[in-house]
Amino acid sequence: MPDDLYERYQAAHRAYQQHAECCSPCTRYIPDCPEGARQRKAFERLQDAYTNRLKRPNR
């Protein structure tokens, strides 16, 4: 069974890293433009959801 949450988490990570590479104010870890902040937040939400699910596998 494909792990959608993991895939989305990885995709969000890639999307943000790509944005940070092309965007001069943003760095890999710290967004510094509205679009970077939005993408970074989306990535962090998915990362939290993913790591929380690992702690509670039955949920």
Ligand SMILES: [Zn+2]
């Ligand atoms: Zn940016």
